[in-house]
Amino acid sequence: MNRSLFHAFTVCVLLLASPLALAAPALIPAPAKLQAGDGAFVVDARTPVHAEGAAARAVAERFVEYVARTRDLNLHIASKRANGGIVFAIDRKASSNPEGYSLQADRNGVIVKAPDARGLFYGAITLWQLLEAGSDNALHVPAVRIDDAPRFGWRGLMLDSARHFQTIEEIKQLIDAMALHKLNVFHWHLTDDQGWRIEIKRYPKLTEIGGCRVPAGDAGIGADGKPHQYCGYYTQEQIRDVVRYAAERQITVVPEIDVPGHATAAIAAYPELGISGQALSVGNDWGVYPNLFKPDDATMTFLENVLTEVIALFPGRYIHIGGDEAVKDQWQASAQVQARMRALGVRDETQLQAWMIARLNHFLEAHQRRLIGWDEILDGDLPADATVMSWRGIEGGIAAARGGHDAVMTPSNLLYLNRPQSDLPNEPPSHPGTTTLRHIYDYEPVPATLAPKQRRHIIGVQANLWTEHVRTFARVQHMLFPRLAAVAEIAWSPAERKDYRDFLTRLPAQLPRYRQLGIAYAETPFQVWIDGAGDIPDDKVSITLSNPSGYEDIRYTTDGSAPTAQSQRYTEPFVLKLPAEVKAAVFVAEQAVVAASARDFDPVSLRTRGNAMLASCNGEAMLRIEDDGPREGERAIFGADILNPCWLWPKADLRGIAAIEVRAGRLPYNFQLAHDEAKRKFQPAASPAGELEIRAGCDGEVLGRARLPARPGADGFATLKLPLPLRKQVAAQDVCIVFTGDTRPAMWVVDRVTLLPGKRAATRRAR
Numbered sequence: 067m068n069r070s071l072f073h074a075f076t077v078c079v080l081l082l083a084s085p086l087a088l089a090a091p092a093l094i095p096a097p098a099k100l101q102a103g104d105g106a107f108v109v110d111a112r113t114p115v116h117a118e119g120a121a122a123r124a125v126a127e128r129f130v131e132y133v134a135r136t137r138d139l140n141l142h143i144a145s146k147r148a149n150g151g152i153v154f155a156i157d158r159k160a161s162s163n164p165e166g167y168s169l170q171a172d173r174n175g176v177i178v179k180a181p182d183a184r185g186l187f188y189g190a191i192t193l194w195q196l197l198e199a200g201s202d203n204a205l206h207v208p209a210v211r212i213d214d215a216p217r218f219g220w221r222g223l224m225l226d227s228a229r230h231f232q233t234i235e236e237i238k239q240l241i242d243a244m245a246l247h248k249l250n251v252f253h254w255h256l257t258d259d260q261g262w263r264i265e266i267k268r269y270p271k272l273t274e275i276g277g278c279r280v281p282a283g284d285a286g287i288g289a290d291g292k293p294h295q296y297c298g299y300y301t302q303e304q305i306r307d308v309v310r311y312a313a314e315r316q317i318t319v320v321p322e323i324d325v326p327g328h329a330t331a332a333i334a335a336y337p338e339l340g341i342s343g344q345a346l347s348v349g350n351d352w353g354v355y356p357n358l359f360k361p362d363d364a365t366m367t368f369l370e371n372v373l374t375e376v377i378a379l380f381p382g383r384y385i386h387i388g389g390d391e392a393v394k395d396q397w398q399a400s401a402q403v404q405a406r407m408r409a410l411g412v413r414d415e416t417q418l419q420a421w422m423i424a425r426l427n428h429f430l431e432a433h434q435r436r437l438i439g440w441d442e443i444l445d446g447d448l449p450a451d452a453t454v455m456s457w458r459g460i461e462g463g464i465a466a467a468r469g470g471h472d473a474v475m476t477p478s479n480l481l482y483l484n485r486p487q488s489d490l491p492n493e494p495p496s497h498p499g500t501t502t503l504r505h506i507y508d509y510e511p512v513p514a515t516l517a518p519k520q521r522r523h524i525i526g527v528q529a530n531l532w533t534e535h536v537r538t539f540a541r542v543q544h545m546l547f548p549r550l551a552a553v554a555e556i557a558w559s560p561a562e563r564k565d566y567r568d569f570l571t572r573l574p575a576q577l578p579r580y581r582q583l584g585i586a587y588a589e590t591p592f593q594v595w596i597d598g599a600g601d602i603p604d605d606k607v608s609i610t611l612s613n614p615s616g617y618e619d620i621r622y623t624t625d626g627s628a629p630t631a632q633s634q635r636y637t638e639p640f641v642l643k644l645p646a647e648v649k650a651a652v653f654v655a656e657q658a659v660v661a662a663s664a665r666d667f668d669p670v671s672l673r674t675r676g677n678a679m680l681a682s683c684n685g686e687a688m689l690r691i692e693d694d695g696p697r698e699g700e701r702a703i704f705g706a707d708i709l710n711p712c713w714l715w716p717k718a719d720l721r722g723i724a725a726i727e728v729r730a731g732r733l734p735y736n737f738q739l740a741h742d743e744a745k746r747k748f749q750p751a752a753s754p755a756g757e758l759e760i761r762a763g764c765d766g767e768v769l770g771r772a773r774l775p776a777r778p779g780a781d782g783f784a785t786l787k788l789p790l791p792l793r794k795q796v797a798a799q800d801v802c803i804v805f806t807g808d809t810r811p812a813m814w815v816v817d818r819v820t821l822l823p824g825k826r827a828a829t830r831r832a833r
């Protein structure tokens with residue numbers, strides 16, 4: 067290959083916008099080193115794929131399979147190396163990192179080399195990403211030289227299959243998507259309060275009983291009026307199949323068996339494992355249950371027997387034993403557990419948990435495995451070779467590294483993908499706190515406070531998806547993609563290659579790859595938020611356009627047509643006369659990345675706020691909760707602060723407003739709050755079913771009050787209309803909507819608020 071053909075990788079966002087510029091291939095994650103060349107290698111059905119050695123052949127087969135599946139091209143593996151083909155070769159000198167590889171493409175062919183099958187596989191993924199349709203409709207590989215290796219050895223994704231269950235086909239699809247992102251650890255959360263999902267032959271009731279729950283509310287009532295169960299578990303055969311499928315894609319599966327908390331499903335199956343010995347139901351609440359395993363010898367033997375079967379199924383080095391969120395109230399209250407602590411000579415319940423972890427660590431070590439657990443395992447004495455997963459921020463990772471433990475960074479504020487990825491109103495149910503692409507991308511996993519010698523203990527990063535509020539696989543995909551692309555980049559690409567604007571420019575190329583793999587990614591990171599501030603008496607609305615990811619080329623129309631690259635470019639807020647219609651889309655390289663967003667404005671829409679456009683009264687992000695029915699199909703989604711049923715419309719324009727209409731929904735209150743119980747705040751009710759109150763500010767004067775019905779109507783909603791006192795008709799009034807009464811067993815939530823003008827204002831508008 068003629069090296070002089072290559073240009074250093076200096077292509078930037080500005081150059082990419084120009085058709086004359088040399089565009090570097092849009093690879094994700096960005097490779098460590100890339101030099102773009104001139105010309106391209108044309109790939110068609112005659113192109114031979116040659117593999118040198120058995121390990122290379124397995125990679126070549128996977129490559130051919132991906133190309134056939136996604137690019138409608140059947141390549142063949144040639145036994146002899148030919149000129150003008152694709153070659154996969156094991157070459158010890160190709161990289162100093164076993165996961166590294168080199169890839170050279172020119173007009174004559176492509177050579178991918180790596181020291182072992184891992185790196186070669188990543189080279190194959192890069193090559194798959196490089197295949198682009200040329201103007202002749204053939205597939206092209208642009209001339210390029212890539213020398214690449216990952217930054218971190220642990221590039222993880224955790225999926226919670228306990229709260230909601232995914233099928234084996236869905237798990238395999240995720241594994242394919244992980245491979246596309248060069249992620250290599252699939253952390254599988256298999257047991258929790260709400261479900262035990264792994265078949266353990268010795269304890270069949272774990273899945274027979276622990277694998278089913280009756281969901282809260284209407285979702286748990288069948289058509290016949292009887293309890294309707296939500297069930298699911300993976301057989302050992304299915305798990306072996308997943309482990310094999312993952313290994314073929316260089317992904318290790320790390321199973322999690324959560325100990326000593328998150329144990330309700332196991333205790334429901336075998337009550338003797340719990341503190342009271344009493345029968346329990348598998349949990350259908352979300353939050354933190356008080357149920358802990360009983361730390362006696364029989365339970366430890368049970369756990370070791372479970373781990374024996376787990377070890378036989380999962381050949382990887384690490385076994386995750388949880389350790390998180392184990393509130394110790396039951397241990398503190400139990401005379402038996404207190405006696406056990408005295409007998410063991412442990413000084414408190416934290417050390418008792420540490421004793422359990424140390425015993426399991428010893429057991430795993432004896433079976434040549436390593437223990438990993440959530441950062442609470444640092445709270446007691448932790449065996450030196452245990453690895454810590456830092457989730458309550460980064461402090462756990464820092465403490466672990468300082469103490470000589472390896473750590474995987476997965477801070478919940480940045481890498482929990484169960485949080486929404488934008489503030490747009492169309493995000494699905496999710497935990498509070500928005501985590502955008504940018505939040506993830508800007509995260510630097512190695513804490514700057516660590517001394518250089520301690521930094522090597524940060525072995526990687528991981529994104530986690532907890533599924534309490536992620537009921538369907540469509541939503542799993544929405545939460546993971548495209549954010550996994552940002553995760554991949556912080557896990558794989560060298561820190562000095564990080565460039566968020568460049569990432570944004572490359573990301574649209576990832577979307578057709580997702581579509582080829584059948585992945586339903588979220589469009590919200592590419593959508594436009596069309597905000598309108600109304601000046602209704604003057605028949606005007608001021609429009610502000612923004613994109614949650616920071617894409618800057620926003621084009622819009624006001625005539626109902628779909629925006630094109632030639633439409634008006636948004637630069638600053640603009641004023642329209644009512645009624646108005648705005649359509650807007652993000653453009654990259656003159657293409658709309660996703661379909662345009664649209665919003666209509668008129669006096670009624672400006673006086674109406676749906677739930678997603680209200681704030682919480684404490685100023686913090688809200689949980690987005692799904693209604694409990696219907697059992698199948700679309701359900702309403704409500705943002706709610708479950709500790710304080712109060713919603714705020716900041717600075718509402720009350721001029722000319724005579725009444726306020728609130729449409730309220732009702733949810734089962736299925737939350738276990740543990741030690742947060744004391745934070746639950748509600749106003750006492752004055753009538754049997756409580757009241758709806760409209761207040762001037764969250765703790766302000768009551769502007770209106772109406773009795774709530776005992777239950778909502780057949781559609782699940784109750785609509786209440788309250789007059790507003792005339793003297794409150796000002797232009798900027800914080801309006802709070804509060805429900806009095808206990809939130810248990812069911813909670814009223816605001817679905818929609820509409821301000822209704824008085825006769826005079828309405829007549830003025832009609833003129």
Ligand code: ACM
Nearest residue numbers: 390391440457478
């Ligand atoms: C966790 O989020 N409970 C580890």
